[in-house]
Amino acid sequence: MAGADARLRAAVVGTGLIGGSVLLRLHAAGLDVTGWDPDGATRRRAREIGVPTVERLVDAVADRDVVFLCGPLPTLPATLVEVAAATAEDCLLTDVGSTKAELAAFAAAQGLTHRFVPGHPMAGTDRAGLTAALPDLFHDAAWVLCPAPGPGLTAFRRLAALVMDVFAARVVPMAADRHDAVVALASHVPHLLAGALAGAAERSPLRDAVLALAAGSFSDGTRVAGTPPERTANMLLGNRAEVLAALDSVTAVLDELATALRAGDRAALTARHAEGRDARLALAGRPTVEVRRTFPPAGGDEELRFLHELGAAGGYLDGCRSTGDGVEYSARRLPAEPGDRPAAPLG
Numbered sequence: 001m002a003g004a005d006a007r008l009r010a011a012v013v014g015t016g017l018i019g020g021s022v023l024l025r026l027h028a029a030g031l032d033v034t035g036w037d038p039d040g041a042t043r044r045r046a047r048e049i050g051v052p053t054v055e056r057l058v059d060a061v062a063d064r065d066v067v068f069l070c071g072p073l074p075t076l077p078a079t080l081v082e083v084a085a086a087t088a089e090d091c092l093l094t095d096v097g098s099t100k101a102e103l104a105a106f107a108a109a110q111g112l113t114h115r116f117v118p119g120h121p122m123a124g125t126d127r128a129g130l131t132a133a134l135p136d137l138f139h140d141a142a143w144v145l146c147p148a149p150g151p152g153l154t155a156f157r158r159l160a161a162l163v164m165d166v167f168a169a170r171v172v173p174m175a176a177d178r179h180d181a182v183v184a185l186a187s188h189v190p191h192l193l194a195g196a197l198a199g200a201a202e203r204s205p206l207r208d209a210v211l212a213l214a215a216g217s218f219s220d221g222t223r224v225a226g227t228p229p230e231r232t233a234n235m236l237l238g239n240r241a242e243v244l245a246a247l248d249s250v251t252a253v254l255d256e257l258a259t260a261l262r263a264g265d266r267a268a269l270t271a272r273h274a275e276g277r278d279a280r281l282a283l284a285g286r287p288t289v290e291v292r293r294t295f296p297p298a299g300g301d302e303e304l305r306f307l308h309e310l311g312a313a314g315g316y317l318d319g320c321r322s323t324g325d326g327v328e329y330s331a332r333r334l335p336a337e338p339g340d341r342p343a344a345p346l347g
């Protein structure tokens with residue numbers, strides 16, 4: 001752990017796959033951390049494998065400096081209210097849910113933006129539960145944090161530093177509604193498509209032979225169809241409008257592909273696939289440039305604009321340091337201006 005304060009006391013509420021991974025990493029980093037899960041069997045399992053866990057939510061969070069809310073999406077608003085009431089005013093709160101706009105608006109209505117920073121680590125597996133948790137799950141993953149204006153910026157800085165130092169994740173600052181539009185195409189529609197492909201195979205009279213011959217393409221394209229269906233439904237219903245819009249954009253491409261195929265139009269078919277290949281190849285890493293910015297202690301609109309623009313343009317933070325008179329961010333972004341020097345790949 002580079003700069004995070006090892007004396008920080010943390011709590012994790014909900015110790016399934018993601019919460020369990022958060023808990024294991026905080027524990028491994030030497031922080032004083034307690035976990036709590038509503039499921040008694042999960043709490044027992046946690047104790048068996050040496051994960052610090054208590055029996056009552058209030059005991060897990062009462063004296064903490066930071067609390068990670070990691071339960072299922074529909075439970076988050078009520079848990080936020082309960083945890084906020086059980087913690088001190090300077091205790092940071094964050095979540096790991098896969099949609100952000102509704103919860104951010106709820107937190108604002110509850111008057112919690114000064115200490116609740118909506119979050120979303122972009123990592124997971126198709127497995128579930130504490131036994132599937134991995135302490136290094138978030139290493140080098142994008143971790144979205146949604147900064148709010150005013151005192152919310154101070155909370156954002158504290159949490160961003162913790163996420164980078166303890167989890168070695170890339171912090172992507174982003175407004176909550178922008179996040180939801182982006183993950184619709186980056187995460188939610190892929191779950192729909194994987195489900196559709198696997199579902200079509202399941203319904204096919206050729207099912208058994210299809211599964212017998214399925215190799216890399218089928219297996220890669222359907223991996224997340226193995227996710228617990230309740231979790232996928234929560235995710236899709238939590239971001240309904242954006243998922244439907246993103247699905248329309250995929251349907252438009254599918255229609256173009258089908259039209260080209262029907263017409264035997266090789267040029268159109270090749271052009272559509274070349275387009276997709278460009279995006280796929282860019283996934284492997286693009287050159288980035290380093291950016292350094294400092295802001296005064298109180299933060300303000302300029303800092304918020306810098307953070308929102310960075311995330312919206314595909315950049316991320318890789319450092320956040322308190323200086324005597326404010327904060328210094330180091331960040332990486334895709335080169336935009338002539339004269340920018342490409343550096344390490346954006347993973």
Ligand SMILES: O=C(O)C(=O)C[C@]1(C(=O)O)C=C[C@@H](O)C=C1
Pocket residue numbers: 097098121122123124125126186187188224227
């Ligand atoms: O890798 C996987 O298994 C995942 O589904 C992880 C994944 C995704 O890539 O869509 C799923 C949900 C999250 O909120 C973030 C990441």
